Amino acid sequence: MERTPFDAACFPGGFEPEAQWEDLEAEPGVAVRYPVLDDRAWTELIENLRVSGEALKERPVRELVDSIGRAAERLLDPEDSLRGEALNWLVPTAGLSAEMADLVLTGMAKDWTSDRLTELLEREFRVPEVLDEFRVLDSGRKLHAVGSDLSFHVGAGTVPGVSVSSMIRSLLVKSAVLLKPGRGDVVLPVVFARALAQVDAGLGRAVAVVYWPGGRSPAEALALRESSVVVAYGGGESVAALRDRTPVTSRFLAYHHRVSVGLIGRDALSGANARQTASAAALAVSTFDQRGCVSPHVLYVEAGGSTTAKEWAGVLAEAMGELENAIPGGRLTPEEASLLHQSRGAAEMQEASGDEVAVHIGDRGSWTVIYQESSAFTLSCQNRVIYVKPVPDLDDVPQLLADVGPHLQTVALSGATDRRQYLATVLGRTGVTRVTSFEGAPWPPPWWHHDGASVFAGLVSWVDLEDE
Amino acid sequence: MDTVFQILSDELKAAFRGGVDEPWSDERFGDLAARVFEYQLDTNQVYANYCRKRGSMAAAYSDWESIPPVPTSGFKVVPLVSGDAASVERVFRTSGTTSGGVSRGEHHVPDLDLYRASLVPNLEKHLYGGDPLRLLALVPSPEEAPESSLSFMLGEALDMLSDGDGEFFVGANLGLDVGGLRVAIETACTEDQPVLLAGTAFALVHWLDATAETGLSFELPTGSRILETGGFKGRSRVLSRPEFYEALSTALGVPASRIVNEYGMTELLSQFYEPVLSDPPDPEDPAVGALDQRAHFAPPWMRTRVLDPVSLAPLPVGEEGLLCHYDLANLGSVMGVLTEDLGTLDAKGGLRVFGRVDGAEPRGCSLAMDDLLSGVV
Numbered sequence: 001m002e003r004t005p006f007d008a009a010c011f012p013g014g015f016e017p018e019a020q021w022e023d024l025e026a027e028p029g030v031a032v033r034y035p036v037l038d039d040r041a042w043t044e045l046i047e048n049l050r051v052s053g054e055a056l057k058e059r060p061v062r063e064l065v066d067s068i069g070r071a072a073e074r075l076l077d078p079e080d081s082l083r084g085e086a087l088n089w090l091v092p093t094a095g096l097s098a099e100m101a102d103l104v105l106t107g108m109a110k111d112w113t114s115d116r117l118t119e120l121l122e123r124e125f126r127v128p129e130v131l132d133e134f135r136v137l138d139s140g141r142k143l144h145a146v147g148s149d150l151s152f153h154v155g156a157g158t159v160p161g162v163s164v165s166s167m168i169r170s171l172l173v174k175s176a177v178l179l180k181p182g183r184g185d186v187v188l189p190v191v192f193a194r195a196l197a198q199v200d201a202g203l204g205r206a207v208a209v210v211y212w213p214g215g216r217s218p219a220e221a222l223a224l225r226e227s228s229v230v231v232a233y234g235g236g237e238s239v240a241a242l243r244d245r246t247p248v249t250s251r252f253l254a255y256h257h258r259v260s261v262g263l264i265g266r267d268a269l270s271g272a273n274a275r276q277t278a279s280a281a282a283l284a285v286s287t288f289d290q291r292g293c294v295s296p297h298v299l300y301v302e303a304g305g306s307t308t309a310k311e312w313a314g315v316l317a318e319a320m321g322e323l324e325n326a327i328p329g330g331r332l333t334p335e336e337a338s339l340l341h342q343s344r345g346a347a348e349m350q351e352a353s354g355d356e357v358a359v360h361i362g363d364r365g366s367w368t369v370i371y372q373e374s375s376a377f378t379l380s381c382q383n384r385v386i387y388v389k390p391v392p393d394l395d396d397v398p399q400l401l402a403d404v405g406p407h408l409q410t411v412a413l414s415g416a417t418d419r420r421q422y423l424a425t426v427l428g429r430t431g432v433t434r435v436t437s438f439e440g441a442p443w444p445p446p447w448w449h450h451d452g453a454s455v456f457a458g459l460v461s462w463v464d465l466e467d468e
Numbered sequence: 469m470d471t472v473f474q475i476l477s478d479e480l481k482a483a484f485r486g487g488v489d490e491p492w493s494d495e496r497f498g499d500l501a502a503r504v505f506e507y508q509l510d511t512n513q514v515y516a517n518y519c520r521k522r523g524s525m526a527a528a529y530s531d532w533e534s535i536p537p538v539p540t541s542g543f544k545v546v547p548l549v550s551g552d553a554a555s556v557e558r559v560f561r562t563s564g565t566t567s568g569g570v571s572r573g574e575h576h577v578p579d580l581d582l583y584r585a586s587l588v589p590n591l592e593k594h595l596y597g598g599d600p601l602r603l604l605a606l607v608p609s610p611e612e613a614p615e616s617s618l619s620f621m622l623g624e625a626l627d628m629l630s631d632g633d634g635e636f637f638v639g640a641n642l643g644l645d646v647g648g649l650r651v652a653i654e655t656a657c658t659e660d661q662p663v664l665l666a667g668t669a670f671a672l673v674h675w676l677d678a679t680a681e682t683g684l685s686f687e688l689p690t691g692s693r694i695l696e697t698g699g700f701k702g703r704s705r706v707l708s709r710p711e712f713y714e715a716l717s718t719a720l721g722v723p724a725s726r727i728v729n730e731y732g733m734t735e736l737l738s739q740f741y742e743p744v745l746s747d748p749p750d751p752e753d754p755a756v757g758a759l760d761q762r763a764h765f766a767p768p769w770m771r772t773r774v775l776d777p778v779s780l781a782p783l784p785v786g787e788e789g790l791l792c793h794y795d796l797a798n799l800g801s802v803m804g805v806l807t808e809d810l811g812t813l814d815a816k817g818g819l820r821v822f823g824r825v826d827g828a829e830p831r832g833c834s835l836a837m838d839d840l841l842s843g844v845v
Contacts, residue, residue, distance in 0.1 A: 334777035338790055338808045341780065345539030345806065352517035353546040365778075 005033040006089050008186040008211035010193035013204045015048050017041035024183070024213065027331060030092040032186055034211045042219050045208055046150065046178065046226045052206040053149040053176030059202065061121065061131040061172065067200035068168055069114025074195045075188075076109050082195055089187040094160045096289065096330040101160075103327060104288065105188070108161030111446045112168055112192075120446040121172065124456050131173060134465050142465035147173030148251070151459070152227035154242060155189070156234040156257075157182015158291045164192045165446070166231055167207065173460045176206040178223055182234070186211045221245070229253070229459060253458045255451055258293035258409035259379065261300065261401065262438060263394050263423070264312070265415025269305030274315050277414045280438035281386075282319035284412055286367065287442040289330050290382045294410045294434075294441050297380040298387045302394050302416070309390035310358060313371035316388060317360035320367040329366030329384055339381040344368055377404050394423055398430045405431035409451060412441040469578060472507055473551045473799065480796055481585040484769060488593045491817075492768040500769070500796055501532035504803050512550040515802050518542075533773060533782065537792045537804030543573035543735050548801045551578050556800075560617040562734045575617065575734050578800035586738045586797035587621050588628050590767050594741035595664055595695055595728060596629045603634030604652055606667025606675065612640040617734045618697065622666055630664070644671055646678040653686050653720075662691035665720065669696050669712065670704035676715050677705075687721035693745060694722050697730040709759050724759065731764045731821055735805050737797035740764035740819060763818025769796040774813050775806075788812050788822065 005023055019035035026032050037045070056064070074080045083105070090101035110116065121128035125145065127135050134144045151170040155163035163181045167189060170177045181189045189209045197204025212219060224230060224245050232242045233255045246252045262284065268277045285296055299316070301309035332340065347370045350357040356373030367384040375389045377400055391397060394416055401408060408431040416423060424435040433452035434444065447455070469477070480500065506529075509516045519536050529535070542548065549556060555578045562573035577583055592598070603626045608616065610623035619636075626634045637649040656663045665672075665688070672694075679685075694716055700706045707715065713724040725744060732739035742762045749761075766772065773782055774789040783789045791809045798805070811821040 332778050334788075334790070334810055337777035338810075341790070341806060342539045342541040342808060346541035346545045348518055348521065349514060349538065349542035349546045349548075352521065353514040354517075 003030050005031040006093065006187065006190075008032045008034045008181070008190060008209075010190045010197075010207070010209045011045065012048055012052060012206065012208050013197050013201055015045060015205075015208075017045065026092040027095075032093060032211070034213070036212075037210075037219065039218055039222075042222050045210075046222065049176040049178055049206060049208055050149050050226075052202070053174070055202060056171070056174040056176065056206050057146075059174070061128050061174070062118075064171060064174070064200075064203065065114050065117045065121065065128075067203050068112060068117060068171060068196065070199045071192060071195035072109050072112035072114075074199075075105060075192065076113070082191055086187055086191045089191075090160055091330075093187050094184045094330070095333070096160070097328040099327040100287075100289065100330060104160055107287075107443050108164065108188070111443075112164065116446050117168070117172065120455075123447045124454055131460075134463075144463045144465070145173065145456075145460040146463055147175035147460050148228040149176060150227045151175045151177055151229035151231060152223040153177060153179040153231045154233065154238075155179065155181040155185050156255075157184035157186075159288045159293075160185045161188045162233065163189045166233070167192070167209075169455050170229070170231070170459055171203060171206065173456060175229065175459065177208070178227065179207070179209045180220075180223075181209060181211055183211070183213070216241075216245075224250075231255070231459075251458045255293075257407065258451065259404060259407050260292075260294050260296050260410035260412070260441065261298045261377070261397075261408075262296040262412040262441075263397060263414070263416070264299060264301045265394055265413070265417075265419070266302040266305035267417065268415025269301070269307040269312060271306065273415075274305075274307045274312055275319070277438070278312065278316040278319040279322075280414065281316060281412070282323045284438040284441040285386045286320065286323050286327065286329070286384050290380065290384050290386075292442060294444065295382070296386065296410075296412055296441070298377055298389055300375070300389055300391045300394065300397050300400070303390055303392050309388055310356075310371050313358060313360065313369050313388040316386070317362075317367075317369040320360075320369060320384065320386075321362050324362050324364065324367055324384075328364075332383060336381070336383055340368070340383055340385065343370075343381045343385055347372070375400055377401055394419065395426075397423075398426045401427075401430050401432075408432045410434045410436060410441055410444075412436055412438045414438055469555045470511070470551055473511075473578070476503060476507055476799055477579050477582050480769070480799060481582060484585040484589060484767070484797075487589050488767040490768065497768070497771060497796075498532050501535065501794060501803065502529055504796055504799055505529060505532075505535050507799070508550040508802060511552075512548065512802065514546050515548060515550070532771065532794055535794065535804045537794070537806040538802045539806040540573060540733070540735050540808060542802075543575060544571045547574060547576050549576045549578065550800050550802065558620075559615065560620065560734050561615040563616075573734055575737075575801060577737070580620075582797055582799060583620070583737045584624055584628070586767065586769065586795075588624060590739055590741065591621070591625050592629055594743060594746045595625075595666075595693060597745060599662065599691060600633075601630055601664040601691075601693070602656055602661050603630040604649060604656070604663050604665045605634065605636045606638055606644065606649070606665070606671035607636060608638045608640050608642070609636035612636070617737075618668070618732075621732075621739070625664070625666070633661075634664075638667075638671060644674050644678070646675060649675060650679070650682075650684070653688065656689060656692075657686060660689045662689045662693075664693055664695060665722075666695035666697075668698040670698070670700045672696055672716065673700065673704040673707065673712070676719055679719055685719050685721075692720075692722055692726070694720070694727040695730055696727065697732065713759065729762070729764070731819070733805075733807065735798075735801075735807075736770070736793055736795045738767055738770040738795045740766050740770075763814060763816075763820050765817060765819070766793075770794065772813055772819055774811065777810070780806075785815050786812055791819070791821065 021033040023031040023033045134142045167177045193207045193209045229251045230246045231253045232239045239256045347359045358371040360369040371388045378387045556576045557580045560575045605622045610619045613619040637645045773792045777790045792806045
């Protein structure tokens, strides 16, 4: 059955360009379509956004928080048709199961509410009104934080909603936003932009979401030239290509691909504890079908507990199976499926050759636990393929991660209660920027230091007003 | 080599000598496949363990399609030898980086004569057609690159089909001898000696680029032909196939109808060719010359299944899926190989390979395979 295509664009209120629309297949019978604008329409769009960005500067930040929060509430309300529409389209466009789409939308949108955003601003700026006017801050300094008139965001498309968080950060500093979402993340930014326009026309006029395929294009060149802040998510190559084309006078914020790991201390491996840790780890691995930068690829299990790493891999496999029943994995692209077969096959051949390898595969095949005695870091092909490796002591892990240092992000740590701070210190020196629990791993709070920096760093310019 | 191997190998060689013209019946292929599978289960412990975990032992054999294939990644992690490991004559390795834990695939070959028996009649049929051709090869010689299956193949072509008349123009360091090849082409033109110019697509592009700088172009003697294989692999600029063939035609005077693509891989000892020379399309056919109409064909001792990428269930004719090849020449390793290639098979057995990337943007926000492969890790 054919569905009407989803429009992968939301223009600012009042701007209605003439556009050709092109279809892209999301899954058989389901398409999204994107607009092809001519140069003149792009120029007008950017001019529109710039003017709306200037208008935002006149509005109190707390008013903006309130409006954004109301838009978020709509996406959290099970009765709201916008939430229904978002969930309905997330499944085919992001390749997630309905259950996972529900979990992801709820998990993401709860951090877009006014309470959470207020807390974010208060933690980051202490006095959020510093975004409205000069305020006297620490030791009597007079400061004002000013957002750019226009920011250009390029999403990765991996985890739905990440680009909405990025959009919100810019709106909070009163910057208009042109967002090009990644192909797997077209739905939430479009739906959120529409919600914003409905609750607050001024904010709606300051946001444009437009998908277009591929990289270099006249639109991209224009957007890079006209935006004083560029925020880029994606693979090394695509982020580097954007950086190379960004004017030196613009700020460039790079969120390149990252990997995360899990650590399980020997004190987390006793009977019931081992099962509890496994359940939490299974959820951390399976959330976003492991496509998040926060998703663990390898779980290092410390020796000396009452469950060995190899045994615990079996416990984890059970937990992965239970989770699969509750929140199934999503649809795989042919490329992803091929990678999965190759990963499993390589591990099964190792197992068959008598290496210390044990492969657990779910009945319906949507998860894979690979125990390997070799403790070298192994990159998972994602989609719920997790490596479990033994280490004599968690102290050994930083060295094992040395080679992936520039790509490291989150470490989920279970147990090692008495060594937590020490481990975080040594892990931090290898490049890890966040140490958390398995429960917390998929959901960093809004005020986290995203890849090690304040989320507003780069989005605002500080103006210092010194004494006469 | 053990006796059973010898008997099977001799029988296969004799069968291969029958040439690639006549298709084999399902029964003939199935019978040999059953015996090869049984031999591999008996003598390849790793593969036998792998099959046992899948519940596929000889007793469960119903037809060749039920034989468990090994993914190409399996060749990267374990030596896959059926028979006596000590009798391996040569180990061929896939190209690619060995850095960052990405290992190269290895194909252990106990009987190079069986490899020869497969590749020579196939090359003869699709490229030589009985003509005396001088081989100009844009790959390292087999002496310089003993681990390269492509070098081995063209070395055999030189010895057995070109009567030793030919040369290799790539060094062990992969440097292309641009001047040497130019001289060889000029000599062939002067002598009016038709050539087979054979090499990887990226080496040919390097040569085209180097030649373009000199402004020279050539008109290879009538009867000359080009064999290209392997794609660009990020080692040269990437051309579309029509652009590539047009550039070759312009620089060398060989029409696209005499340019043949080979689809092969280190993990398979038999190769696929486009039969554009051996079975030229009807010139009245309006589709003639359309490169996207071309298909590859296997010799009768290799068969392909097209599988659903997720479930690995067989797909109906014409549907796109993962390619899984069964090659009887792989007697000494494993016969069934699950590739990462997507393609279709038509009712006549014509294979169309669409490659490993469909142009879609990857979804993973965590570290991507290409970052790993590019040596970042």
